[in-house]
Structures are given as C-alpha cells and as structure tokens.
Amino acid sequence: MKNIAVIGAGSWGTALSIVLADNHHNVHLWARRSEQVDEINQYHTNSKYLPNIMLSERIIGFTDLSKALDAVEIVVLVVPTKAIRETVQQMTKVLSQPITIIHASKGIEPGTHKRVSEMIVEEFSSSQLLIDVVVLSGPSHAEEVSLRQPTTVTVSSESYEASELAQDLFINKHFRVYTNSDLVGVEIGGALKNSIALVCGLTNGLGLGDNTKAAIMTRGLAEITRMGIKLGANPLTFAGLSGLGDLIVTCTSIHSRNYRAGRMIGEGKSLDDVLASMGMVVEGIRTTKAAHELAIKMNVDMPITSSLYAVLFEGLSPKQATEQLMGRVKKHEVEQVSTNFIEYK
Template structure:
C-alpha cells in the first residue's frame, strides 16, 4: 500500500489528507505546533483551519519530521511558497529513501522567479532522493473539499507516470482528478490567479460591481496566458481548471483569502493591517511582486499586475490605479491576447 506523508497541516493540507483517507490511505500529517498535533490525534479535528470538520482516524499527526517521512513513498507538500525551500531542506536531513513529491502550493518565488517545482528540484539536486515532482492545482477551496463537495483538479509533472500515480491516489466520487502534461502552465495559472483575485477584491472594496469584476477577470486571464506562453506554457491550459477554473473560484468566493485581502485594501486598510488581521498566508501578495519582476524581465505587458504592484509596494491609491488602467491607450482585444495557438 502507498504510504503518504502530508507536510503542512493547514486547511488545504488537512483537506487533501481527508481525500486520501477516504481512499483508504493511511496518512501521516506533520505540523510544528504540538497542540495542533494533539488535537488531530485526540479529537480528530483541526479547528483553527477547518472548524466543524471531523477527521478520519486514518489521519495521524506528527510533530517529528523524521518520524513523519520515515518509510513513505510520497510526500505531499502543502506549505506557503516562502516556506518551500526551508521545509525541503529540513526534510532532506531526515529522508532515507527516494520519494515522489506532490506539491499543492501556488506561487512564484520573488528574486529567482522560480516555480515551486523548480524550487523543489533545486533543493533536491545534490541528492538522489527525488523520484518525481507533481503539482496538484485547480479550483478547490479546502472548506468545500473537506465537506466532500464535488471538486475537480489537475495534476501535472514532467513524468506522465508520476501524474497518473497522483491521479490514481486522489481521484474518487467527490474529487475528480485530470492530468495535464503542461507543468509550466498549470503552475503559472495557479500562482497568478491569486494576483487577479486581489484586484477583484480591491475593486469590490472600492464599491465597484460585477462589470468591473468581469473585466478584471477576463483581462487578467489574458495577462496570465501572455506570461505563461512566454515561459513555454500551452495557451489552452489557461482555459482549463488550473487557469480559468481557479481564476473564477478565487475571484468570486468568500473563501478566498486573496479576494478578502484585496477587499480590505480597497476599503482603505494598509497592507500591514490586512496581513495582521488575516492570520493566514495571502500568497497573492508575494506572487504580485514576483510576477511584476518577471514581466519586466520577459518584456510582457501585464498592466493589471503592474497596477496592483504600485498599490501594494509603491503607495499608489487604489482609485488612482483604476484610473491608470482605464486610461490606457486604446487596444484591439484579440491582438492584445498575443498568443500563438500554432
């Protein structure tokens, strides 16, 4: 039987552990806080992240990383982007056997502009302990997955066998899993939709309505596709679950941290106030910085991302950012997509 360790016991890691447990997989789940692990093991709950959800007894919590990864075949890595390298480095000290790493995090690293699979491969490069890296992405709020509401996601890897392994591991009647060979597109789509969700929340906070949200989502999707294609992605990926699908769910749902953060910024709160009040990581903040840098390097036009960057890091007022976007030189929509479908 496949043995799985889930590294990261937040809402998403816990929800995915529940999917695995429903598929009769015995799951080890790791967190740093002893009180959280005690709650998982004694009460079968993780109330800070998924209140009112009862966990399977197949999910066993550990605070010792060496014990967590001992003898497992697969590591499911579900930590914030900023913690990926540190967590992998800690894990490497304890691993004794090769593993396939499935990651379910969404972001791009500022400075290096690496995707998460690239970060993982880079940290494993001096060892022989990495079999494959797989990304799991798509429109999937942890709250709804934990309630077994119908959800569809995509898995992708450089190895088709690894993708199919992940598909078989997770798929069930509530959680449908597709494979996609476009690793670049799946990761870029999952990361950049958070930036667009921040902008949708921000315009909502300014009192703007559905017309504005539809414009931001549509033009935001064009930005995601432009930079993705420049980096080698298949443009059709952005019309799928990890592109359009994830964009819709993140830009329109009360479950979205990025939308809620943008909403507060639009209502006049500072970035520091927002981050302090959220209590959880808002991946879109960091991704906006990385995407803005990447757009400059690759010479890709990303006006929505650039406007948000100016609001978050340069002190531009949200209303001025909106005026800047609406006052841009007139364009032809199809030409602006700038995507070669051949």
C-alpha cells in the same frame, strides 16, 4: 493502500489528507505546533483551519519530521511558497529513502522567479532522494473539499507516470482529478490568478460592481496567458481547471483569502493591517512582486499586475490604479497570429 506524508496541516493540507484517507491511504500529517498535532490525534479535528470537520483515524499527526517521513514513498507538500525551500532542506536531512513529491502550493519566488517545482528540484539537486515532482492545482477551496462537495483539479508532472500516480491516489466520487502534461502552464495559472483575485477584491472594496469584476477577470486571464506563453506553456491550459477554473473560484468566493485581502485594501486598510488580521498566508501579495519583476525581465505587458504592485508596494491608491488602467491607450482585444492560435493583446 499507501503510507503518505502530508507536510503542512493548514486548511488545504488537512483537506487533502481527508481525500487520501477516504481513499484508504494512511496519512502522516505534519505540523509545527504540538497543540495542533495533539488535537488531531486525540479529537480527530483541526478546528483552527477546518472547524466542525471530523478527521479519519487514518490521519495521524506528527511534529517530528523524520517520523512523519518514515516508511513513506510519497510526500504531499502543502506549505506556503515562502517556506518551500526551508521545508525541503529539512526533509533532505532526515529522508533515508527516495520519494515522489506532489506539491499543492501556488506561487512564484521573488528574485529567482522560479516556480515551486523548480525550487523543489533545486533543493534536492545534491541528493539522490527525489524521484519526481507533481503539481496538484485547480479550483478547490479546502472548506468545500472537506465537506466532500464535488471538486475537480489537475495534476501535472514532467513524468506522465508520476501524474497518473497522483491521479490514482486522489481521485474518488467527490474529488475528480485530471492529468495535464503542461507543468509550466499549470503552475503559472495557479500562481498568477492570486494576484488577479486581489484586484477583484480591491475593486469590491472600492464599491465597484460586477462589470468591473468581469473586466478584471477577463483581462487578468489575458495577462496570465501572455506570461505563460512566454515561458513555454500551452495556451489551452489557461482555458482549463488550473487557469480559468481556478481564476473564477478565487476571484468570486468568500473562501478566497486573496479576494478578502484585496477587499480590505480597497476599503482603505493598510497592507500590514490586512496581513495581521488575516491570520493566514495571502500568497498573491508575494506572487505579485515576483510577477511584476518577471514581467519586466521577460518584456511581457501585465498592466493589472503592475498596477497592483504599485498599490501594494509603491503607495498608489486603489482609486488611482483604477483610473490608470481605464485611461490606457486604446487597443485591439485579440490578434490573429496564425490559423490555429490567437494571441491576447
């Protein structure tokens, strides 16, 4: 049994807290809003994010970050990527003991093009407080995890021991955890699939069917793989849980914020109206900006991502984007590069 702080009490942070509590760990669940913490502590619910789900008494809510982090050795960081730096900066000011961070956020930072683990390490660089960073990723909607439906995820770190620690903390009969040594691939797969899910939703909003969705998912995976390889990832990672698995669930599920947001854009709603109506962060929008910048910087061909960027930020209509993608020059699907490696073109 361990004392673990979960920073971020949205749907995913709360669902992961449920898994940890099921495994007999004590959870300090931090949230910004006092009314949310009061609900967690008095009624053992978090109704805005996971309605009709009862929380274990092992889960205790905090608004005071220093109290949430008191006497813990492990922090599970589950905040939107745009809040990673600010949150970690606050943590370094109040921490008095070294910690291992397990993050479950999926995105890339525009401008710097850094992955989440890189942002965390950078913000801890002037202190001696960070032991290891682990990413937890994979096809895992919070709503289903909270109902204890069978779910599989991957954890990855530069430290094999840290990956095994995270695996041991979370694994149980409902929540199966694998380890993967490819930190870059796991984070890139988890981040970039959100952009592809936006496009799948967008095509649904246009009234297009399963053929189109299959094409977007397949060619989207090719884009993700190309970028991942360029950044040093293992291409096999993208055939696994944090690649293909996460792509499938995010591109096809009613629980997916990115899919729902894309569908509304395809139906003709403005980006501002979509974000206002969602009420929660749509990670794929910010990631699309970063991925488009990174594709130009790294000279990686990502036509789906680039077309989505044009729709979101340059005024291209979804219909025009579809026509643009379908009218591209003819190509081979794959090219044999060596006896054991095939490159998606």
